[in-house]
Amino acid sequence: MASDKNTQEIRRRISHNKFRDHLFWVIGLFSTLIGFVVLFTLIIDLFVDGFPRLSWSFLTSYPSRFPEKAGILSAWVGTTLVMIVTAAAAVPLGIAAGIYLEEYGKKNWLTHVIEINMNNLAGIPSIIYGLLALGLFVYFLKLGESILTGGLTLGLLILPMVVISTRESIKAIPNSIREASYALGATKWQTVKDHILPYSMGGILTGMIIGLSRAIGETAPIITVGALTFVAFLPSSPMTNTFPFLSFKWLFDPFTVMPIQMFNWVSRPQKEFHLNAAAAGIILLLMTLVMNALAIYLRYKFRKRIKW
Amino acid sequence: MKRIGRNIGLLVFVAAGALLITNLPGLGVTLGWAQEKIIKIDGSSTVYPITEAVAEEFQKAKKGTVKVTVGISGTGGGFKKFSRGETDISDASRPIVKKEMDACKQAGIEYIELPVAYDGLAVMVNPKNNWVTSMTVGDLKKIWEPAAEGKITRWNQVNPAWPDVPLKLYGPGVDSGTFDYFTEAIVGKSRASRGDFTASEDDNVLVQGIASDRGGLGFFGYAYYAENPDKLKLVAIDGGKGPVSPSMKTVMDGTYFPLSRPIFIYVNKKSAERPEVKEFVEFYLKHAPTLVKQVKYIPLPDRAYKLAEERFARKVTGTVFGGEAKIGMKIEDLLKLEEKK
Numbered sequence: 001m002a003s004d005k006n007t008q009e010i011r012r013r014i015s016h017n018k019f020r021d022h023l024f025w026v027i028g029l030f031s032t033l034i035g036f037v038v039l040f041t042l043i044i045d046l047f048v049d050g051f052p053r054l055s056w057s058f059l060t061s062y063p064s065r066f067p068e069k070a071g072i073l074s075a076w077v078g079t080t081l082v083m084i085v086t087a088a089a090a091v092p093l094g095i096a097a098g099i100y101l102e103e104y105g106k107k108n109w110l111t112h113v114i115e116i117n118m119n120n121l122a123g124i125p126s127i128i129y130g131l132l133a134l135g136l137f138v139y140f141l142k143l144g145e146s147i148l149t150g151g152l153t154l155g156l157l158i159l160p161m162v163v164i165s166t167r168e169s170i171k172a173i174p175n176s177i178r179e180a181s182y183a184l185g186a187t188k189w190q191t192v193k194d195h196i197l198p199y200s201m202g203g204i205l206t207g208m209i210i211g212l213s214r215a216i217g218e219t220a221p222i223i224t225v226g227a228l229t230f231v232a233f234l235p236s237s238p239m240t241n242t243f244p245f246l247s248f249k250w251l252f253d254p255f256t257v258m259p260i261q262m263f264n265w266v267s268r269p270q271k272e273f274h275l276n277a278a279a280a281g282i283i284l285l286l287m288t289l290v291m292n293a294l295a296i297y298l299r300y301k302f303r304k305r306i307k308w
Numbered sequence: 309m310k311r312i313g314r315n316i317g318l319l320v321f322v323a324a325g326a327l328l329i330t331n332l333p334g335l336g337v338t339l340g341w342a343q344e345k346i347i348k349i350d351g352s353s354t355v356y357p358i359t360e361a362v363a364e365e366f367q368k369a370k371k372g373t374v375k376v377t378v379g380i381s382g383t384g385g386g387f388k389k390f391s392r393g394e395t396d397i398s399d400a401s402r403p404i405v406k407k408e409m410d411a412c413k414q415a416g417i418e419y420i421e422l423p424v425a426y427d428g429l430a431v432m433v434n435p436k437n438n439w440v441t442s443m444t445v446g447d448l449k450k451i452w453e454p455a456a457e458g459k460i461t462r463w464n465q466v467n468p469a470w471p472d473v474p475l476k477l478y479g480p481g482v483d484s485g486t487f488d489y490f491t492e493a494i495v496g497k498s499r500a501s502r503g504d505f506t507a508s509e510d511d512n513v514l515v516q517g518i519a520s521d522r523g524g525l526g527f528f529g530y531a532y533y534a535e536n537p538d539k540l541k542l543v544a545i546d547g548g549k550g551p552v553s554p555s556m557k558t559v560m561d562g563t564y565f566p567l568s569r570p571i572f573i574y575v576n577k578k579s580a581e582r583p584e585v586k587e588f589v590e591f592y593l594k595h596a597p598t599l600v601k602q603v604k605y606i607p608l609p610d611r612a613y614k615l616a617e618e619r620f621a622r623k624v625t626g627t628v629f630g631g632e633a634k635i636g637m638k639i640e641d642l643l644k645l646e647e648k649k
Contacts, residue, residue, distance in 0.1 A: 065361045065603065145394075228350075230360045230378035232367055254346065254377045264380075267510040269535035 046285070050278030058279060062232035063261065067272030072280050074231045075261035078147070079216060079287065081235060081250060082257055085151020086215050090159045091208055095197075097159075098166025098204075103192055122160040129157045130221030138225055145226030147235060148251040153221050158211030165207020169200035199306055202299040209295035213288050219259040229264050231256040258284045345584045350379035351386025351399030352485050353509060354529050355571050357603040358425055359399050362592045365599065369591070374584045382509065383485030384408075387574075391415050396579035397589070400572045401427065401485030405498075406631035418577040418625040422589070422616045423642060424596055426606040428530035428554035429490055429567040432515075432540040436522045439463070439470045442544035442551030445566065448494045451475065451525070457502035463523060477505035478514040478526030485571075490527055493566040493635045515539055527567075530554050534604040559606045562638030570608070570642050577625055593617050609639060615646045 061071025105111045133153035143149045173196060181191040235253035258280055265277035349359055356378065363376040381389060383400045390398035391411035404412075404421070412419060431448065433440055450456060450466050463470040480486045482499065487507075492498040506517055511532045518524035519539055533542060533554075544551035547565035558564035573592065579585045593613050600607040628645040 062364075064364055065357065226379070228377045228379045229356070230363060230376075232364060233372060233375045254348075254375075267512055269511060269532045 043285070046278050046281050049275050050280070050282045053275050053279035054282060058276075059283070063230060063264075064232075067270055067276055070265075070273070070276055072258065072261055072283060074234060075256050075258045075280065076283060076287070077234055078227075078231070078255040079257045079284075081147050082150045082154065082222075082255065083212060083216060085148060085251070086154040086158065087208070087212060089152050089155030090162050090211065093155075094159050094162025094208075095166050095204060098163045098170065099192055099196070101163070102167050102170040103188065103196065118160050118163055122164060125220075126157055126218050127220040127224065129153060130224030132156070133221060133225050144252060145228070145254055146252045147255045149225050150222055150227060150255060150257070153225050154215040154218060157218065157221060158208075158215050161211040161214070162204070162207050165210070166200065166204050169203025169207075170196055172203065173199050198302065201302040205295050205298050205302070209291055212291055216284065216288055216291075217259055219257075219263060222257055222260065226254075227260055228254055228256050229260060258287075345374045345582075347374065347376045347397065347579075347585055347588055348395045349377065349397040349399060349573075350381050350389050350395045352383040352401040352571070353380045354383075354401040354427060354484070354486055354531075355399035355424070355573065356380050357531065358571075358596070358600055358605060359397075359573070359592075361599045361603050362588075362595060365595060366588055366591050370587075374588070376588065380509075382481070382483035383488070384483045387411070390419070390574060390576065391417055393417055393576070396576050396582075396585050398574040400574055402489050402569065403572065403629035404574060404627050404631065409627065409631050420575045420577060420580060420620055420623060420625055421627045422573050422575065422593065422620060423570045423608060423612060423646070424573055424592065424616075425571050425600045426559055426608060426639065427569055427571050428559040428564050428606070429486065429493075429527050429569070430530045430533040430554050431525070431527045431543040431545060431567070432518055432533065433543055434518055434522050434524045435539075435541045437524075437541060440543060442546055444546040445494060445548070448545075449496070451477070452491070452501055453495045454500050454502055457504050473523040476517070476521045476524045477502075478517045478524060479505050479507055480511075480514070480528060481507045481509045484509060486527075486529060489569050490567070493569075530559065530606075531604040556606055560639065562640070566635050570637060570639075571605075575620070577623060580620070580623065589620055590617070593620070609643070612639065612643055612646065615643065619646070 058071045059076065060073055061069060062073050063075075064070040101111060101114065105114075130153060133149065133156065137143045137149040137152055138145060143152075177195055177199070178191055181195055186194070231254060235250035235255060236247060238247055238250055262277045262280045262284070265273040265280065268274075349363070359378050363378050367374065367376055378399075379386075383402055386395070386398040386400065387404060387408040388411075389395045391408060391414075393415060398419075404419070431443065447466055451460055460466060461475055462472055463475050464472045466475070479490070479501075482501075487501070488498050491501045495501060506514070508514055508517075511528050514526045514528055515532075515536065518526045525543075533540070542553055544553040545564065545567055546552075547567075549563075549565070552558050552564050554564045554567070559568040562568070573589075575585070575589055580589065593616050596613055597607045597610065
């Protein structure tokens with residue numbers, strides 16, 4: 001009799017646990033769906049509004065007061081160039097800082113303070129970076145309201161993200177790898193260069209892309225450092241036909257970026273401009289997707305090279 | 309020993325980096341990069357559509373040999389940049405004020421003031437609002453003056469004949485010349501306004517707000533209304549001689565009182581000596597009559613543009629307004645002032 005009661009009790013408990021298991025499955029699915037549905041609705045809405053406006057001439061025309069003639073040439077070129085400067089500024093610095101903190105830095109109160117600061121920096125509102133950059137780059141270093149200033153500003157913004165992701169992926173490398181390297185007589189730098197960096201590259205790239213994806217949509221800090229609303233020309237070409245054939249003049253040119261162009265169009269009275277903004281939104285989305293795809297591809301390549 | 313060596317290496321690296329960064333702009337100047345033909349314009353969002361149209365046509369006419377940039381910082385923000393010498397031309401939806409004149413003087417910046425068009429401010433209510441077709445300046449003052457803050461919150465508090473409906477207010481941001489002008493014209497003192505209203509530099513936000521709120525009321529530039537006449541209900545303004553609705557005609561002949569005003573560009577005198585800036589301003593005044601109308605603003609009479617052209621050619625600096633906003637200035641008054649100069 002007693003054992004029968006026991007079985008009943010166990011059955012009850014099992015069904016209870018199964019119910020809870022099921023319940024969580026429902027809650028989890030629901031939560032996932034909310035995010036998915038919202039995103040999907042947004043994208044659909046964007047496509048419905050903007051898709052008819054997409055054309056080759058939309059990509060190759062300058063902004064205009066006539067909505068049907070207006071394009072995003074100066075905006076997407078500006079965004080691309082600013083992103084190049086951002087990546088060039090933030091990635092080497094971020095990786096180097098991450099490696100130093102993880103491999104070289106002693107675990108003392110100083111690194112601890114840096115670590116806490118780094119995590120906090122990642123959460124600071126972007127407008128603060130804009131104000132800092134206005135004081136530092138525009139007024140103090142006199143870099144002007146240029147692509148260089150814009151890129152460096154966004155570089156500062158994503159620097160903490162690159163540092164944190166570098167550190168996280170370095171932490172994930174088993175210590176035995178380092179010990180094996182030292183056992184063979186390698187120096188610290190050799191260990192970092194030949195083992196730590198290649199193995200952690202996947203994670204570092206992910207961090208970099210997350211950072212750049214955030215930077216590409218930023219408007220506030222870019223406006224603060226003086227990106228402009230109406231720019232109907234391209235920065236100077238990086239190639240010249242006289243010696244030395246390379247020019248960095250474009251770094252100092254005035255510019256606009258995609259989010260600012262969109263913002264300008266959205267705030268106009270004519271409905272046609274709102275459609276232009278949606279079309280520009282699609283292009284911005286595509287640019288982000290291309291960056292992500294590149295990151296996934298690179299990560300895949302780096303993972304394949306790891307053999308342990 | 310090894311440690312010290314590493315630190316020195318780091319120090320040299322940092323020093324070299326700092327040197328490079330601080331010298332980059334200098335490098336740019338020595339290589340002749342800074343001498344490119346760029347005309348920098350910033351300022352009022354009200355004047356922006358006109359300047360944008362001129363910049364677009366000018367760059368087309370010059371086949372891209374001159375670059376023109378136009379920003380939107382508001383009239384006040386534009387003058388801040390202008391008085392620091394960062395821009396060549398400043399868009400302004402009101403005359404320059406004393407404080408800004410002093411800032412320019414201190415920086416040694418002389419400017420040429422040129423009126424480019426007329427603009428009316430439209431007062432708008434929700435289309436479902438069936439109790440108001442016109443308002444007097446007194447009504448508007450009762451609603452917008454600083455003393456109304458937190459007190460005048462229902463329509464029937466303004467006029468007992470109106471229903472007991474919550475009053476929700478919308479207006480442009482406090483950095484805009486439009487806000488400065490409206491407060492001056494209605495309340496009697498520039499920038500004196502209640503603070504409890506929804507402020508936005510983006511006119512669409514204001515339209516959305518008023519359109520979704522039966523008791524909504526707001527004001528913004530007439531040009532915006534002209535582009536979207538069916539979304540909101542226009543209120544006629546009674547400035548003492550009966551209610552008048554804003555239109556191309558009433559703004560031009562000055563009967564839409566006191567909410568019409570001239571708008572300006574201010575040209576830095578030193579910049580005007582550069583041939584590309586000179587050419588741009590001449591192009592601006594020459595094509596203003598057609599372009600202004602195209603972007604739904606009200607052009608000045610041809611005589612006014614002629615006077616402005618002459619003034620620019622003679623490089624007459626300073627303002628004809630003496631650092632104060634003038635209310636309800638008719639085009640005739642403006643012409644008289646301009647002629648005196």
